[in-house]
Amino acid sequence: MNASKREAIDRLLKMVFRATGLVTIGLLGGIFFMLLFNSIAFFAKGNPIDFFTGSQWNPGSDAGNYSILPLLASTGFVALGSMMIAVPLGIFTATFLSELAPDTLRTILKPVIEMLAAIPSVAIGFLGIVLVGPAIARVFGIQNGLNALNGSILLAIMALPTIITISEDAISAVPKTYKEASLALGANKWATLFQVTLPAALPGLIAAVMLGLGRALGETMTVLMATGNAAALPKGFLDSIRTITATIAIEMGEVPYQTTHYFALFAIAVVLFIITLLINLLGEFFANRLRKFHA
Amino acid sequence: MKYCFFCLAILLQSCIEQDKTIKIKGSDTEVNLAVELAESFHVMNPIVFVSISGGGSGLGIASLLNNTADIANSSRSINEEEITLFQQKGIQIDSFIFAQDAIAIVVAKDLPIDSISTNDLAAVLSGKYSTWKSLANKDLPVNIYGRQSNSGTHDFVKDKLSIEFSRNAKEMNGNAQILEAIRADHSGIGYVGAGYVSHGGSKALKILPVYTQENKDAVSPLDAQKIAAGKYFFQRPLFQYYKTSSYIKIKPFLDYEKGQAGQSIIHSAGYYPLRKL
């Protein structure tokens, strides 16, 4: 009697767990369908070709120009800028941490990097306004420091922890035997580091860069606060830019639901979603390759 | 188990609890005024909550359409497209003008220019003049600081001058950002609500009086008498739109705004109240 009751409870809870699990997965899957559904509504109304080839994002105008190009260019521009700063800095730091730093130093530095990751993006954006912006204005002799460079610097700060952590894991995962083999052949420590260890960790480093890039592309608040938000095609790092994320943040609260403009914002969100998804998948692909390689 | 009860309690609360909050949204021009009104309103009537969000006038009207606001602040009157949307959704709305606002044209203090004509202004803001050469005799680039396209101020200036803004105009998140940018920019120009500059906001800035083809007499947006007479070029009523169906809920707040206390707050915030004080 008791035994069958226990079994019944077990079966019931198994069902409960399965149901919650599937509901959760369904909810998360819903994100994709919601984006898809709403952007299909946009493409049914608007012109898909203009969306990718036009030169203006200007929903306020009477014709309603919905071209993702300037936004996409801005997003890519500021993210690439951030990678130019964060990739060398991150990989060098990771190399130092895993290969050169003594254990005690490493145990201090790792939390420092985690702390950097924990700072909310809005606080970084705030510093972009009060600290980085004025500094850029002074250095370049321009009036206003809210531009792509500012955004790139801030995004680099935000992507650094991701890049450092994953790169460090990748470098530490290189088998000792590789290094020993190289050292035994008479190569010095540095040659070993640059010619053996780092190349062996390369897939992991690429994964780190990809995930850092994904972070930079999807960041909203810092770019919204620090880049000036001009929706024109960027010409240089001192131009104001407006990313996809910032556009959604600015305009979504202010459109009547179920209008063309509303659906257009979902359409650009889908593009962003697909880009970040591809980049994350690529990152994962490289991370897996590293895992298989060393296994 | 406890967890389930707790969640149930929250859900029940969300169902039973009558929503006593008046949600006011929209118009950066009016948001600070609305905050101050809400602050003092709360002292008198602590049961009624008022929550306020800024954004552009478009946000307010959109929120009203989307049923996420009770009152939409707007510094422009509702347009045809929006009227159609309201009709489509079968929402009846009313409006109420609670103050007058004037838009100030602002430049940096050391730019040698004292007033500006509407024609010149149109040329500057539309990007026809790329430097200050012809207006201020200085070979500095014109940097335009404006609002985002969904702001009522943006539309108002655009429509008043019948221009499209230059594509290089920086779209700032709010009036305050515009002021701050121009303060730092020797060759910047921008437009903000007069309420933003009348209270210490004008430090290191210059407000340009505006004249027109017909009336060569330049009028400053800070001149209350001219405003009362409707003489300033960039002058407009501030609207509050609300759904007819939620009138009962918001009535206490509207009454407060119209009353003596409300109107004096409007006055001290740098706007022009409808009632004589």
Add this chain to the structure above:
Amino acid sequence: MDHVKLSAHNLNLFFGSKQILKNINIDFGENQITSLIGPSGCGKSTLLRCFNRMHDLSADARIEGTIQLNELDVYDKKNPVTQIRKRIGMVFQKPNPLPKSIYENLSYGLNIHQFPKDEIPGLIESALKESYLWDEVKDELKKPAVKLSGGQQQRLCIARTVVLRPEVILMDEPCSALDPISTRKIEELILSLRKDYTIVIVTHNMQQAQRISDKVAFMYLGELIEYDSTENIFKNPRQELTKNYVGGHFG
């Protein structure tokens, strides 16, 4: 042979499309110790785990044939697996005490099977005594079980099984992770348990099989090659394969 306690008839086991056990027929006599021997990968552990339905949670395991405990069909859906496992206990290769105190390790099974509360301390004491552990731990029953030495942990695991008074105890290479002294203690313990329980033990240690078992089954590549008394298997095997294996020629 005496009374048959546990038996398998025409037992086939597949993982996916791969057949691991091929037509196994075996009977274990009551109060006997039976050793399963064979080279690694021959399916002896897999066979052992069939008897208390430990394959239930593997997605792609499929079992054909019958296993009977006395007259009871072990794989009959009507018989709750929890009850089967209460009657057929199991001890694993590596000692796996629960991350709880020594006392709780023993009381856990009693509690889930709803033994009367007031009997629990007595049952625990006698199980620990039966497992030769009582004198070593009686003053520190509150101590975390993981603090015990490897051999003590394994005896605790046996005590944990014994406390439920099962009819059969399955042991999967219980000494392979232990040093010789601990191994010897466990072997003594197993021999002393024979009077109350039917024991099936998987071992790769030929000497151990000889020391403790009444009967030995030799398996090779998923098949039961030979099943006989210990003496016959080691002294006088009928099959060539068995002879080679016990002679140490392969595996």
Add this chain to the structure above:
Amino acid sequence: MKARLIIFLNWFVLLGSTLLVCAVLGIILVDIFSKGMSSVTWEFISQPPAKGMTQGGILPAIIGTLWLTLITTLFAVPFGVACAIYLNEYAFPSILTNVIRASIRNLAGVPSIIYGLFGLALFVQAFRLGTSVLSAGLTLGLLSLPYIITTTEEALKRIPNSMREATLALGATQFETIKDVVLPSALPGILTGVILTLSRAAGETAPILFTGVAFYINGLTSSVNQEFMALPYHIYMLSTQHQSIEQVRPLAYGTSVVLIAMVFLLNLTAFYIRFKNRTQQ
């Protein structure tokens, strides 16, 4: 000589990068804390804003963020942990579960603003919850789910199978095994993941932008269908939207100090749990 120079340069570059990264954190913290600490008084924490938000405190924003975190926790923790248990303990490993796992991992990389859009479409519109602390909390909950599921699954995976077999072989049901052995052993790992996720959620701004955060509310949020103020949005608002940015800058710094302190406190708790758990093993 040349070789020595190269070695020196190598050291210089690697150490220099590391120092630069540390300096960035140093600058951020020093700037915010040196300029913000003077604003953080008892009044600042315990009073509502006053005089058009140019004076007074940030109590409604603190309360709003607490509400938000509470709702996020109530939603994301049980669902996330249950989903992880389902995936790791119940679901038979198959191509499907691997696809699900990969999708969940990738959802953790989806920009937070997209969760905001989803929250708007699902909770605000479809479920008719309006712009409210409930909608925003659920949105942040969705954002947190992938992290909670992945960290919980990692914690569950670290529990060796022999532990599960031990109780199963004693005749425990699968649920009893999970409840009595698996979850208690995995608890520190789960807790660390949950706390880190919540600290991230508490600092998020983008997903709450259109799901219920308000510029100002003249009271404390007291029910789940009210709008709310939140610390991160308050910083955003004070530094970009307010009419007298210069005047309220100390308030923005002060709010940043409170937010960062709160987030760090959560992080330190998580580190402590992880550290304690590690030393115990």
